[in-house]
Amino acid sequence: MKVVTFGEIMMRLMPPGYDRFCQTTSFNATYAGAEANVAVSLALLGAEAEFVSKVPCHEIGQNAVNELRRWGVGVKYVLRGGDRLGVYYAENGASQRPGKIIYDRANSAFALSTPDEYDWNALLSGADAFFFTGIDPALGENVSRACVDALGTAKKLGVKVFCDLNYRSKLWSKERAREVMTPMMKYVDVLLSNPPQISDVLGERAESDEKLFGLLCDKYGFEAVAFTGRDSKSASVNGYYGRLYTGGKTYSSRYYEINIVDRIGGGDAFSAALIYEMLSGVPAGECVEFATAAAVLCHSVTGDFNLVSKDEIGLLATGDGSGRVIR
Amino acid sequence: MKVVTFGEIMMRLMPPGYDRFCQTTSFNATYAGAEANVAVSLALLGAEAEFVSKVPCHEIGQNAVNELRRWGVGVKYVLRGGDRLGVYYAENGASQRPGKIIYDRANSAFALSTPDEYDWNALLSGADAFFFTGIDPALGENVSRACVDALGTAKKLGVKVFCDLNYRSKLWSKERAREVMTPMMKYVDVLLSNPPQISDVLGERAESDEKLFGLLCDKYGFEAVAFTGRDSKSASVNGYYGRLYTGGKTYSSRYYEINIVDRIGGGDAFSAALIYEMLSGVPAGECVEFATAAAVLCHSVTGDFNLVSKDEIGLLATGDGSGRVIR
Amino acid sequence: MKVVTFGEIMMRLMPPGYDRFCQTTSFNATYAGAEANVAVSLALLGAEAEFVSKVPCHEIGQNAVNELRRWGVGVKYVLRGGDRLGVYYAENGASQRPGKIIYDRANSAFALSTPDEYDWNALLSGADAFFFTGIDPALGENVSRACVDALGTAKKLGVKVFCDLNYRSKLWSKERAREVMTPMMKYVDVLLSNPPQISDVLGERAESDEKLFGLLCDKYGFEAVAFTGRDSKSASVNGYYGRLYTGGKTYSSRYYEINIVDRIGGGDAFSAALIYEMLSGVPAGECVEFATAAAVLCHSVTGDFNLVSKDEIGLLATGDGSGRVIR
């Protein structure tokens, strides 16, 4: 199974423990980005994951590549050039104090890369699936056009397309997002997005989630729609579950109560595990249990990347959430 | 708005994470003290906060000053001299294991400073409020007399006085505290203290909190009495709320369940926010919600200082305790 | 009170915080092992604790000795020689992600030590109790025979024997464990083990715990049987309690809900506190409350060793689990 993901990889700078930005004297550096997160999860699950992106030709850029390589992601399609690697600062929340993210990603090597730098026929050759998110086109005209090229080629080559709407209000307006994303939907096979975001970006609403998803599948030809839900009791404790709509039916995962170590990346862990299971032909009910278990575990791992194994996810998905020490 | 606070600033030495004193090989150093904590909160809220104290003329003493300056507290009234900066060792509790504090504050530069070193007419000139706590007089005769001088001058200059009883059994007996504190009460406009402490220090009891506060306001002419309550389920989880009695009525905050990062300083955060709101003329109900939200957030921040912004407090005070990541 | 414990001490290597093995760049090093853990607890409680073992003649081996010495354990019976100190890698679990242990203890100095190296008449002279666990014989023929020698000598010298079955499937099969452990039981005065483990190792089952323990006491002449129970809600939150069966009756501790800092070593903390209390002639009900409180506190301390004082255990055992800061 070969999956190509296309997106930005950033350096994530985080104060240690629960330190706030204002009090830290150091930052832990990891590497992250929705599409890179998905690629790492896929590689850890055993898929051949190729990451398409661009990073600057200096040590910080190379660090991002080395980190992907460390986890087994293919990096031969990562272009070099441009001036900077995007950065995001993340502050861990706790109890009633929310986590915080400050983006410093403008003018990154990836955001300024141009459509002609990507030869999608080559990049997608032999791929089973292509994954991108709404963050890609939100980075600007260049990346947006590169997405359109990728989608056309994917369709042509019979590569299945997974898209996470991933709306980010800091990057663009809902209006602009709708304008750009809507025409892309016809190329998408599986949509990852929850009802409020679907309303914001695609402008679709319905009286129930199931009706909404049915409507979307009819309109855009989606094979499936999936999302995760979160009951934010506090920054430390969340309720969590996943949903998958396909073949006219909704499949729900178990409901988890999570003591959070690191909130970021859960949705990407879900996407990756869902892609892996769907491409493996697993039944829908198992798909959503597995993908949700992956996302739940991601909350217990520092960093965006979901550094867990297929066996660990499987154990939780099939029911053991006791957390007993494995000797 | 200008507020003068008077008290000791100490170095706080804490093992990292949940390490116990007996196993640590290093201590994180922050700077703390009830009145300094209040000054920092006030400065972060936007008030002009002046801290009156004394520290030794060496690097450890200067560190305390630099740290106050960093957060915008005025330090021009911090005297230099004496031999040592008081120190307190703090061990974080967890679950059924309580936190622990070992004080090593005797003979500090501040405790040995003399009343004639403080020119209260100058120090309080232009101030809207003066804040001190029962720790000040507990440090000994010298500081106690300086407090009396300050109170007299405050009254004379029309500066509103806020006092936190802050009884510390390691520093003095209840009897001695009562003897010293009671005569000071007539200068106090707003008392910060809970019923058990009021009973210990002022010797007043009543069949209900409201009656007790009414009685105190009658007896000492307090404009208001306020306190925070804590249900200590364990060292990790606490229930928490605030109360403000004024104009014959009691105003209560929402009730919070807190996952604790650092327990120390919550009461000071409450005091500071209450001072800020009361001086701003905010209605009593909003005052107590805001002050309690400030105190709640303080439990999520390492160190005594409540390193949060007015906006962050406002957000929680007006209802969003979901802890969702702010991007 | 003098207690001799016999077993392996290992270096425990653990990534900081909640980091996973796969992402860590450093390991915190502590020293651990069921019998060493018990010795340290006993020394901290005030008993004379002698540890009998063998470590290699290099710095890593000496570190283990120094660490025991630091906590007041007698180390004059720790032999030197062999090639390596056993190591175990421990990864902290969180929420739904279980903790993990990787053992690398084969061929340790202790596992390869021979029965003739231990002069039990000297080692047990003047001792009130001897403690060992099922891990000892599981390390191989040599240590197994040394245990048999020790048990015979203990009986001869009137030294009370405490044994924790401590079955480890990575070290031996249930069949082999049963074959080796069963004949040792006649020397044991107090058995520490829960019903499932008793079934696995001793092959005994009954319709209730009380009946099972009665049956064991009859068959092997145990004075008492005790164990701790754990409701693993997740790797972060556990329910916990202790039981002691003696004189035909079962005594239960209070039930605790624990927010876990470090899971490992709780059972050993229980054993040590129980030994201490039983040898002190404390009534059974108090024994189990005290021992369980010790085990509960152990969950709040990083490392295997239960670095708490007798007073701290007493405070929790007699009812104060509020975790309020002790100033």
Add this chain to the structure above:
Amino acid sequence: MKVVTFGEIMMRLMPPGYDRFCQTTSFNATYAGAEANVAVSLALLGAEAEFVSKVPCHEIGQNAVNELRRWGVGVKYVLRGGDRLGVYYAENGASQRPGKIIYDRANSAFALSTPDEYDWNALLSGADAFFFTGIDPALGENVSRACVDALGTAKKLGVKVFCDLNYRSKLWSKERAREVMTPMMKYVDVLLSNPPQISDVLGERAESDEKLFGLLCDKYGFEAVAFTGRDSKSASVNGYYGRLYTGGKTYSSRYYEINIVDRIGGGDAFSAALIYEMLSGVPAGECVEFATAAAVLCHSVTGDFNLVSKDEIGLLATGDGSGRVIR
């Protein structure tokens, strides 16, 4: 003595110890920039130092302000707005391996600030000196024009101007630097720059340093020219000295051999100490000894800021370089 400095403050991210960019998992964060470095040194020396700049309205921007405030620099002229704080990554060199710096400062709040945001009449009012460097105009047209405005106002108000040419090839070409910097020279009273840089930027050369400086003083009316020289034996050991040309004579400092802790900021430490001494009316020979001693000490302090006291500099300047422990 009041000195106004104008420039960018950046966050400096550095791997711990001698770790390379490619192997680090964390960065120590300090705040830096030639003009900010000078402001901090001046404040530590006892001058009133005001820093004029612009930082974004988020926590990372505020950190830069808090850090300046901590050391006593006036920050009331630091504007807020824009999107990002410039960042530079610094890798410590060792032995034959050179240190490395990666700049990521484009599009910073300061670089994009416009001349009309700076009211120089107010900003320079009451100042004794104004300090800027060639980095300012190198950041672009906007800052360049702001410099020209500042210089005109300084001249008008009789504020003495100190300028460090500080040529950075990553920011602009020599040709562009010459074009922009040359017309500014007529406003400058004291030039800080070495002969090779003078040749690059101002295009002036002479057969000896003394002749070159004489020529410059004649041409531009400089009161003095000063610089530090470095014999780079390796990244760990450097020879170091200072020179000051004024009144037709060259004054040289002692020659130091330095074991380097942190190379960056030495020149700024020299500039600040020289400004302080010259404004204090100290004789030229003492000025250069003091300023060089300041720069030498800066090599022993981690971070750009020269966190040393006037007394410490004085002690070294007057001859004690023994490094004996001060008890």
Add this chain to the structure above:
Amino acid sequence: MKVVTFGEIMMRLMPPGYDRFCQTTSFNATYAGAEANVAVSLALLGAEAEFVSKVPCHEIGQNAVNELRRWGVGVKYVLRGGDRLGVYYAENGASQRPGKIIYDRANSAFALSTPDEYDWNALLSGADAFFFTGIDPALGENVSRACVDALGTAKKLGVKVFCDLNYRSKLWSKERAREVMTPMMKYVDVLLSNPPQISDVLGERAESDEKLFGLLCDKYGFEAVAFTGRDSKSASVNGYYGRLYTGGKTYSSRYYEINIVDRIGGGDAFSAALIYEMLSGVPAGECVEFATAAAVLCHSVTGDFNLVSKDEIGLLATGDGSGRVIR
């Protein structure tokens, strides 16, 4: 250029900074081993480097693989199985205190791997060179026989063989080393070893180094012999140089004085760079300058791996050892 290296990869555990084993509470973990070190250097230089080895199927084993992958080493020939990853503990020396290494590598997955697990025809197919060291056969009969198989296949396939004698007295006696290594020499094309080691292992001596190397080339058909020399002034400062004998002539590098950050791995860095240069057809004099520069830089990098770029080595090799900061 494709180079296959065959050997053990271990986890290296090192106390931070200059801490001694006896005082450390944590170990920094890196991964190392002579042949792995060479593979990483080759990958960083741009060669296709394949590492042949065996690691256990658990996280610690996988970490070693991930780390190699991170630096671009091919890991598809790393077998899985066995029980443990070898470990070595390293203590940094300083001044007159020597560094120390404690090996705990017996019974590793690699040491117990059997010759039949390695299909050398496949492993060496397409390779330009094969690298192994005397540590391989020192690990025991199994690995020794695997080496013999590899050497035969290399000869058959025309793959050039580089061998570092790397005698380790902790692993085997000189006599046993001579017995095993001597027959392997006829397969070796380039020998990496200094005269004392050659005397110990191969039993050859001569009145000058040049005569010794001539004799060896005659006897075994070596194309070249090379080594590095070290003048150990202290654990902090070493003199260092390289020598290459080929075509009847000796080529010497410049002489360096090094301030040491981390001593270990320098020889492997030399070997890798020499292999790279010789396979690239670079003249002998340049080869030895480049290889020595690589080894010198390795002393400035923490960990065994020589994490430097080809450009950085080239810069030093061609003469710039000033260590000036690169901006």
Add this chain to the structure above:
Amino acid sequence: MKVVTFGEIMMRLMPPGYDRFCQTTSFNATYAGAEANVAVSLALLGAEAEFVSKVPCHEIGQNAVNELRRWGVGVKYVLRGGDRLGVYYAENGASQRPGKIIYDRANSAFALSTPDEYDWNALLSGADAFFFTGIDPALGENVSRACVDALGTAKKLGVKVFCDLNYRSKLWSKERAREVMTPMMKYVDVLLSNPPQISDVLGERAESDEKLFGLLCDKYGFEAVAFTGRDSKSASVNGYYGRLYTGGKTYSSRYYEINIVDRIGGGDAFSAALIYEMLSGVPAGECVEFATAAAVLCHSVTGDFNLVSKDEIGLLATGDGSGRVIR
């Protein structure tokens, strides 16, 4: 061999690496004091070392005891009581920047302990030697009188007395020191002090060191006088040597050039090693080589304690200062 040392043990708080007091956010905690340092060295050399002191009954006090116990020092004579453990803050120097120490030791449990708390007949029973330093009496009347008691008892019991003058100007004046120390000299067998200090405290001067020592031996009956000399080139590099005068002759050690890791404790390491060697009956020339080698190694170890083995000292004393890695 049993040696009793009498003195204060303090907590030493030091910023990590070369961080200055003013910039640190944490302190590494070790335990130290001249007499405790000597006790630890003696224990590591294999002597029975008993430490006589007093520490407070809280965790910080117990930490000091645990640390001594860890290194094998006898602690049964460490009294409990009083309020605080003395603290000293130490800042590492580098290059031209001197190290710095801030003492905060007044009113420690030890300084306030009274002569009647020490039963010298019991404490010194069976001892071969007694060691104290001039810091003891400098702490005040109480400790001073305890010293006099100890000296009398030592004489009576035939216990050899070693005294390091250790003059500290922060604790007392030269005049006071002379008044107190001079009468103690008649009890001293071996004096550890250099000529300038002898002049300051004992008021003795002579035209050569040898004459001075001869004069002292005549006057006070010293068996020997010894000291170490230091050429402080900078805080990073020192020349170093030892001298021992006995039997009318001066014995000098080799001269070392040291790259300093941690300067503090070198003199105590010398004293301890000298005591050990002299009590072992080693010839004077070997004594001073061994003692100086111990002191030299101490400069390479972080913390006051000289954590080196007898073998390591012996290796350096007999000539190997190459610092080559020991595998």
